[in-house]
Amino acid sequence: MTGQRTGNDRSHEPGEHRCPASSPSSPGGIRGVFGNLISYCPYTMLAKKILRFLRGETGTPPDQLTNREIYLKSNIRIGYGIMLIGVFCPIFWISFLLGARGDELMFNAVHSGIVILFGLLYVATYRIQLGREFGGTNR
Numbered sequence: 001m002t003g004q005r006t007g008n009d010r011s012h013e014p015g016e017h018r019c020p021a022s023s024p025s026s027p028g029g030i031r032g033v034f035g036n037l038i039s040y041c042p043y044t045m046l047a048k049k050i051l052r053f054l055r056g057e058t059g060t061p062p063d064q065l066t067n068r069e070i071y072l073k074s075n076i077r078i079g080y081g082i083m084l085i086g087v088f089c090p091i092f093w094i095s096f097l098l099g100a101r102g103d104e105l106m107f108n109a110v111h112s113g114i115v116i117l118f119g120l121l122y123v124a125t126y127r128i129q130l131g132r133e134f135g136g137t138n139r
Helices: 029-039 042-055 067-087 090-097 103-134
Strands: none
Touching: 029 042, 042 067, 067 103, 090 103
């Protein structure tokens, strides 16, 4: 490659804009998905809370949010954490990786599925309440 543009590639010329998804600073893509997934992990939430406490940050919410809205959003986040616990259940994954088959593996899979469904119902309940009380706006 000589660094010359070929064809009709005009994405780097002045006045032309690149696709936002292709920019390296965009939060989308795999990094964004894993970043969101990790942020809902209960262990990550606990670690962040401990770090804020050690730094002496008060964790005061923004002024535009009401206490009720903060409460509903925090419960939605807890529901996502419950779902992640079901997905990454160590009992299921250890039994699967150690070669368990049949009824034992099915029991662990059903147990993990129940935890995932519980988390999903928890999220849905508080999302519906948030939508009813605040018109579905995600501030």
